[in-house]
Amino acid sequence: MLRFVCWKSAVLARFLLVAFLANLPCAAHAQCVPKPYSAKQEVFSSVVQNLEGPGVRVGPAGIELFLEERAERVLATLRDYEGSSSPLETKLEGTLHESATSCDVSLSGHSKRGKVEIRGTITVANFRGTISRQIGKETFLEKVLLRRKLGEPNEHKEVEGIAPLLNR
DSSP states (O other): OHHHHHHHHHHHHHHHHHHHHHTSBTTTBOOOSOOTTEEEEEEEEOOBOSEEETTEEEOOEEEEEEEEEETTEEEEEEEEEESSSSOEEEEEEEEEEEOSSOEEEEEEEEOSSSEEEEEEEEOSSEEEEEEEEEETTEEEEEEEEEEEOTTSOOSEEEOSSOHHHHTO
16 A cells, blocks of 8 residues: 555656646747747846956947847847947847747848848757858858846736737
8 A cells, every 4th residue: 555655646746747847938848939919028148347457447348139029020139249338239130930949049130330140049048049240241150158137028028019010
């Protein structure tokens, strides 16, 4: 009888663990595409504030990626901080593709310097990808690992009137 009770407890514990893992976003499977008529905002960054060198103080440096996901469409802003508090901003748009194990993002747009494309994957803690910048005839590739900014709006929100965006 004791063996039967222990076996039942073990089966119940496994069932609860599987149910718990199935509900974690991006843990057991990807859950990155917001439901229709809702939006999700996420912010990823590698910005370092107020760098100092020998006798030199420089402003923020790095990049920030702001994503506003509406179903499978994504509107984004890439901010390049190059030592001053005024970043170079690039508006991008693209798609979000959800697979069984990842949330893949594909974005494109133009900055003052030229064409910009971003391809990457969103995980629980970061965004890992490649930024392609075309300046003149040259193309520059930059691999990036951006950490999710905590305390920023990284959650789903119900949004009214986004049907026109979904029909693009």
